[in-house]
Amino acid sequence: MPKTNKLKIINDPIYGFISIPNSLIFDIIEHPYFQRLRRVTQMGLSNLVYPGANHTRFHHAIGCMHLMQKAVRVLRMKNVEISDDEANALYIAILLHDIGHGAFSHALEHSIVNGITHEEISLKFMKALNEEFDGKLTLAIQIFEGKYDRAFLYQLISSQLDIDRLDYLKRDSFFTGVAEGNISSDRLIAMMNVVNEELVIEQKGIYSVEKFIIARRLMYWQVYLHKTGLVAENVLVNILKRAKELAMKNVELPASTSLKYFLYTPITKENFSKKTLQIFSELDDYDILSAIKEWKNHEDLVLSTLARMIIDRNLLKVEIQEEPFTNKYIGKKCMKLQSLLNIDEKEAEYFVFSDKIEHQAYNTNKPIKIYSKKGKLKDIAKASDQLNLKALTKPVVKYFLCYPKKIM
Amino acid sequence: MPKTNKLKIINDPIYGFISIPNSLIFDIIEHPYFQRLRRVTQMGLSNLVYPGANHTRFHHAIGCMHLMQKAVRVLRMKNVEISDDEANALYIAILLHDIGHGAFSHALEHSIVNGITHEEISLKFMKALNEEFDGKLTLAIQIFEGKYDRAFLYQLISSQLDIDRLDYLKRDSFFTGVAEGNISSDRLIAMMNVVNEELVIEQKGIYSVEKFIIARRLMYWQVYLHKTGLVAENVLVNILKRAKELAMKNVELPASTSLKYFLYTPITKENFSKKTLQIFSELDDYDILSAIKEWKNHEDLVLSTLARMIIDRNLLKVEIQEEPFTNKYIGKKCMKLQSLLNIDEKEAEYFVFSDKIEHQAYNTNKPIKIYSKKGKLKDIAKASDQLNLKALTKPVVKYFLCYPKKIM
């Protein structure tokens, strides 16, 4: 009688079927720490602009694991030796590389959990899981931390052409419907190779790499930094900052147990204990958004006004330009609002604020290396015959100013 | 200087660009009642099985409006007269046809908001909006209620081959990645026509209709009634029922303001006031799921145990068969659990329960009519040359039994 596998296949609208390679990975996926990612959207509030963009960090992580399996297959076919333990460690490391992301992806880091980065929290999760799984994640952690001596394994996890990017660009393009951001992860993986333990791209993949860089740039400006999404993200951060501010003054705020913990407790890298990690593992988009829904009716005018903006999708106006906004211009808007709402300057700054956004399309410090037919390695920025990739190494900076529509 | 439109284009990964036909519809979409649909998933907890299935009722409604525009264009090209007012009413009616759906789509209707159907609530919303928009929705409401004298307009909104189905089958198939459920909405719309004010399908569309019926049937059994999703849905309903039960006993339950209202207030069709509607309009998936997250730690064993099942995706076991389960078999499971957890029978029934699921692939009462080249109208079940569609008119019934894994 044939053995039919237990559920080890996951449907993905992008890749078709994704198979889970073994039972250790199956168990990691089943763990509540990982299941939390089902409740964290990959793109934060971008769904206010692109209504299809509701995909989660869970799905992205699973997708990464799938692409990593492809990469291992391709490299082995090219006679790059990768042991089964190393392969497995790669799958685990990429699966968990973002597990430390807070609710709404980046918003938390800029408001209430800001003494510690999401990478550091990811590492804490990995270590906690390693204990539970009797040390079976040790190699994955080494690779993730860049402490394993085969560089390309780390580069598959984290570099300018890592598996993370290959999945998220494709996935975000797919679910937003911005087809122009679509990249050929398959082709890019097919062009991978390893020279002196470094991850390289074969020469004939050069146009694909160029295209990848341009597609990523397009996704940044058209999607990730889309002005409506940008406003929403900043309003969200301001809501959380305001809530934290009120909490520090012992104002009562309806919120879930986990969210209350993070609002009413000062968090630093030092005091981020096991208990903190456990509570963090119970905090997701649902805590945040349901709190905001309650706060719509809070007596604090700042908090409730900002909250209503998100829930009713009635956001601030935004101006974007290449020069910083003058203090004078900002100050004028601020004062107008102060007198209109009868609030003080500090409160007005929750509604009138300016900041910059920047994006560097390509970074020459850790170059993508092209492997020529003649056996030489070149930075893509130099190997590319014409497309002036060097120009793309200069970060583009833009400045934005948000303020309420009624003081336009 | 050319006039460039305000944001009137929405990206859809399925259809590309969707344009909003006019400013009335733009304003309806902007209304908080409609914006709430952004926070109600189309497929409830199916994302526990199909991780891509996070699309919302908002997106579905917008997609329907898009297909409706196509249908109007096709019918007009075939010289079916549709006035601009009628077209507009169609867009509004289809946009709002599901606005009364509660959080997690169907779960609420079977637990805490069960004296009134979602269709009735949809109608209440439409009437409330009609007041706000000075009667501009009157014709849409007439069509939605089936009170307008041109039958095909109603049939486009609600029939066995309505625009609703054309969008949701395509959309659910797309986001789950179950490509086999994909239907050709374009082709089906291209085959539509109107005879004696009835919506018909031209003869050459017969295979497409067959295929549509089979695809829908496949989606039911493979996706909508997928056993894991089925368990999750039932556990969710039981959580809400238990919560309501506790609330009626005045047990304190952490919950959002809106959810508390529906837990602690008996709702009937009669007392579903304007105030109730307003509170309903603030209730969405986030209220439910964040409450469940809190209830994981509630002192009531039944509530907390069920809640953990959903959050950690560690669900009940399910058996499915074609015959009802015997009371004896169920009773035995129940008693085993009672003694294991030291709970009474009524409590045990939250974990051990049986019910039936059924699906009728095709209903001859309101047939899909095929219009032959010779000018005759036939029920598709008769027009189809061979595929025994009559067999599909018999509802398929299956029985399921759920119980905790530990008493397997």
Place this chain on the structure above:
Amino acid sequence: MPKTNKLKIINDPIYGFISIPNSLIFDIIEHPYFQRLRRVTQMGLSNLVYPGANHTRFHHAIGCMHLMQKAVRVLRMKNVEISDDEANALYIAILLHDIGHGAFSHALEHSIVNGITHEEISLKFMKALNEEFDGKLTLAIQIFEGKYDRAFLYQLISSQLDIDRLDYLKRDSFFTGVAEGNISSDRLIAMMNVVNEELVIEQKGIYSVEKFIIARRLMYWQVYLHKTGLVAENVLVNILKRAKELAMKNVELPASTSLKYFLYTPITKENFSKKTLQIFSELDDYDILSAIKEWKNHEDLVLSTLARMIIDRNLLKVEIQEEPFTNKYIGKKCMKLQSLLNIDEKEAEYFVFSDKIEHQAYNTNKPIKIYSKKGKLKDIAKASDQLNLKALTKPVVKYFLCYPKKIM
């Protein structure tokens, strides 16, 4: 220095990248016998209806090889033992299963090469290649002929759910743009298993199989037997028949060397020599269509009139019905044409002709077997709970009558 593979990757718009598993298969693909398939369209003259349908037998064969690799991978994961030699033989057998197809796929078989089937010619090609490749195709030939003792290997090549169908339905659906014919080859393969050396489908694949049968049926009636394609195919056959008739009377016909051979030489199964095979291997769509272009201006009225119909896509009219056309009705059309063109009855029958088309959606003689969870095997026609697949076992027959538009 890393070894980068020679061209062993083929781009496929459907599957992405297809890799060629080894150098023997690479060499078979490079062989002129196989390269000929680049010049034989998969769907004959269907591109007169579906302009995207220009894909070739070459591409289909390569696609089959790709799916076969997937099937082998899936079965091995389920612990079905398949040796490397067997796997390789499967790839070769599926690659060459259609190599005996003549120009325009089926047209030749019904006109000038009609003493021998395309399967018999495929076998001749395989044997010729086996000689060239020192016996390395022996096992592939055994499997292809059904003479190897593991039945499932043959069933993967030829059965109601073989790899051939899994590719061509998907491919034809893709290139015609008839999305409704799309099937999930991936899912069907994922559901394959082997019991007692028989190919079976696991129970949860039952809806996918149903869907596959319905999709195939739809493709037959909507695409393969599309009335315009049907007329074109029949006109093509008539052109070749007329040409052969004229050739037998020693009328001179411009044609390529290879085509002349088949026109002026009577071909039987017995005299289909090595030389005949060699000439056959040089005959493709280009010989046929370029001859027809010349024949547009031939002095034989029948030949030139038919030829113009194809080239200018100005075809005969066709009527289709469920009953045979009466001789009286056909005769009347025929006589009208005779007097109009001043031709005799036999000549008129090249323009006025009736025949039947039939399609059996499912054949119970060699059933698709479903493997239930309880370990039983059932014919899908019985396992399917409701969809009356039995009804689909009855062949559907339709009758058509073609005649020139001017005698309508």
Place this chain on the structure above:
Amino acid sequence: MPKTNKLKIINDPIYGFISIPNSLIFDIIEHPYFQRLRRVTQMGLSNLVYPGANHTRFHHAIGCMHLMQKAVRVLRMKNVEISDDEANALYIAILLHDIGHGAFSHALEHSIVNGITHEEISLKFMKALNEEFDGKLTLAIQIFEGKYDRAFLYQLISSQLDIDRLDYLKRDSFFTGVAEGNISSDRLIAMMNVVNEELVIEQKGIYSVEKFIIARRLMYWQVYLHKTGLVAENVLVNILKRAKELAMKNVELPASTSLKYFLYTPITKENFSKKTLQIFSELDDYDILSAIKEWKNHEDLVLSTLARMIIDRNLLKVEIQEEPFTNKYIGKKCMKLQSLLNIDEKEAEYFVFSDKIEHQAYNTNKPIKIYSKKGKLKDIAKASDQLNLKALTKPVVKYFLCYPKKIM
């Protein structure tokens, strides 16, 4: 009784359904001149590299017409006035813009029909059709020739962002499976507008235009100038040149009537008569390829050797570099071949030859204009904030050298 349209819908795997706007256009499509395009592949011999790339000029022209309908709809929605006559002229002009392309697209122009460009032949076809259709193509011809006073109409037909490119890049990307070349024609069209009768792109479309330019560049180097395709194209041209050379010496060559005409008659722009046009209209890929198949066995060694290379896909070797090859290097190869095959230098040059390929990604002479929110027009090369588009205005030149493998 409803009127159902005659066949006016064409299936396209890319766009879904394409509808034919009116009966004049229907009749033009039916004309043998246009039907010939069914037998001319869009991408010449690229199918030797990308086996899916068998799409035809017919399909491309139809696709263009479809996109043009979209463009007209978008512009009208933005209040750009386009009369029905102008719209119709646009459809006709784009439908016929490439009708003068010879067999295998570009090969003929560089060998046997080289006194006249394909654009000139297109114009001849349009004028001939205009006579047949009683002057109804007059406006289309004016626009096509750039003689109509509304510049944007011409720019839709021919510019750096014309409808032609929007279709062929998308189509070629689709059928080759090189997904990275995919562009969002829909988005680009949605961003079109008209200022002072000039076609412009709105500012928010800037990233899409960049992406379009990069995608086109990628398609050139990865697909259109793919080295195997390049060799095949050059061998094809050499075959035709050799044939013409032999024909001029009155050597007998098997060929179709039309091809013979072009081989044995010197063609110049001056003597390209109506009769020549008629014969040209009967010359397509089938004439060329079937002749080449015959020439495989021609007694002329050069002709037969080259012919076999194409048919058996056993091509010359190619080297590509950024500097010209030295005469010395080429001469050495040449001499080696001369002595090997015992042929003279001129004959050897059919096998050993060098040339350059070049591509200019963007041309500032006729810039793509970006229309800023503040109402200014800028060349995209200047409007693009960072991507150094100026770098892309410099043509990239590469040199290639072909020679037989045996003299490597």
